[in-house]
Amino acid sequence: MIRIFEMLVALFIVFVLAVLVGLALPSHGHVERSVQIPSPVRQVYDTVNTFRRFPQYSGLRAFDPAMQSTLSGPESGVGAKISWTSQSPKVGNGSLTVTKSTSDSDVTMTLDNDWIGDNKTYTITLTPAANGRTVKVTESYDADYGWNLLWRYGGLYINGEPSAIVQTTLASLSAMMAGFPNTDYTNQEIRIAEITAKPLFLVSTKAERSLDAVEEATIAAREKIDAALKKAGLTAAGPQMTITTEWGESDYTFAVAVPVDQPSFTLGGSTFTIDAPAPKPEDDSDSNGEPKPLATGERDNKGLLVVEGDVRAMLGYQGQALYTEFTGSAAQLPLFRLNQKAYAETHGYRYSEAGLGRPWDENISAPDAAADAQTFRVYLPITR
Template identity: 50%
Template sequence: MTRVLELLVSLLIVAVLIVVVGALLPNHGHVEREVEVSSPLRQIFDSVNTLRRFPEWSPERRLDPQLRMEYEGPRTGVGATVNWSGDESVGKGSVKIISSEEDSQVKMEVVNNFAGENKTYTITLNPSENGKTTRIVWAYDVDYGWDLAWRYAGLYIHGKPDATVQTAVANVANMLASFPNVDYKDQDIQEVEVVGVPVLVLSTKAPRTLDEVEDATYTSIARIEAVMTKYGLTQAGPVRTVTTNWGDDNYVFDVSIPVDSTTFMLDGTEYTINAPVLSDTVEDILEEEDAAPLMLGDYDEDGYLIIEDGVRAKISYSGHALVTEYSGSPAALPLLRLQLKAFSETHGYLYSEMGGGRFWDEVIETTEDGEQTFKVTLPVEP
């Protein structure tokens, strides 16, 4: 009996010690890690002010490559949310932006399977004095309250929670390094909905000088205008320059002119301009070694309608796009394209520089003294 009492007293003492020690443990946990990057400050802010880039920096994605994600709320800023579910290593959770200060700080509410409640990420951006680099400080905070199990779990905050923060900040740095290193802070970039229109297209190329690109453009315009006149079509919008390849030596591009009708007549036959769709039948014909030369009414490998003299027709891109405008020399157009690419990257828009996803430029205004205003468009997925 005495031994039983001694055992009970010992267990009671241990229990009291556990409670006393637990009560003395911190009721709050904090971990932070940092990295210094050379990306423009606005790029860094935009990249963490959206959760559309979550797949790139997510520590959970590293643990479970098959992680399933769903987005809610706005694309950027307060309310932007991503919910995830994965294997047992990550479980279910979410991240939601709850406060946002431009170029300064983003705070996120975190729900995961770590111990505690009121879990948050606070991402603070500290530019250097010379403005060439920025220190990203990524903090994780959690409350344990009076839950003793959580308080004891807090002793291991420098385990998995610490590793999670370190992974996130390192992944963000690597992600930023893959973006075009251009600052678009002062360039007004908007998301718009583009409506496709019938266009006549002529592919060309020129050495990468303003004069030779201009000469090649005017030559192509003249050829397209001759076809338009022959087929009774009228220009219905600004000439578009569609970038195919901005090479080291040559610029490969399409000159594209909107026209006023999707149909035209020749020798009593009506032809219809459609959106480019390459059917299996057309693809089989194009693959035949002895295929006859393409003639008026045929479709080429891009699904464009063949007309003549290298001129083709199609319905142009229709859908979401990023656009920006600029007044000045056309020499700035390559920079504007890079700014659009960087903006799309940091905001999580998907784009492709192939087919219908290519950039196009338009001259939308020319002043009396010859200054031109350009509109540059990049098709993106919403």
């Protein structure tokens, strides 16, 4: 009987000690990790201020690559939300919601899952280096344990899964952003525009990467288009477009296009409808590999409708595109195009640069505008 009493007393003492130790443990858990990312601060902010790229860089993927996620709320900023389901006990089901967002500074997200604690949050803080070339990205995880002693004891292991996920997330974020164009679009206004398909006459061409060579090729292509428009009884119905095919190291491959006022044209007594490029299974080359001459109404190897000579017709792009406008020199166009690609990457928009997905720009300058005071509209087709 005495031994039972002694055992009960010992258990009571252990219980009291456990309670006292639990009361002495922190009522709040905090862990943070940092990484240096060599990207403009706006790029980093835009990437973490939306969940569109989150499934690609989240540390949760390291535990379960097959986890399923769903986006809801606004695309970015306060209210943006991602929910996930997973068969892995380390990931489970949960959600993150942006509750605070300060441009180029910090983003706070509330976490809802089965981890211990209340008021669970992730906070990402951005600190640009003095030289402006790198950004210190600090991600912290916080949870309140209150008077729940079991949670306080569980907080001793906060450097386990929460810490590992934070560390993996930062490493994956850095690796992903290394593939983005390293350009700062902070001062460039970029928005999404809805584009309606327009019938176009166009000529594909190529020039050295110099303003004079591109201008010379553009003028030659426009002359061919104008001559074809006159024969077809059509008129230009919008600004001249430059559709980029490839921006090479030494050459620029592109097409000069002009919107036309009718969806069809008549040549040689036959009427032809301008439609979207149609795949063509047969090859246009002859037995010697030389291009075969094509008649009006036939399709070339890109599926474009032949008008005459080098002039083709097609129905242009329809859908959403990133849009920006600027006034300056045509020499600035490559930078603005690159900025749009970087913007698409950080916001999780897809672009292909193939087929009708190729970027283009429109010169809407006055005829007497100086070379360094041209006005351009720049477009990059995207899918969301």
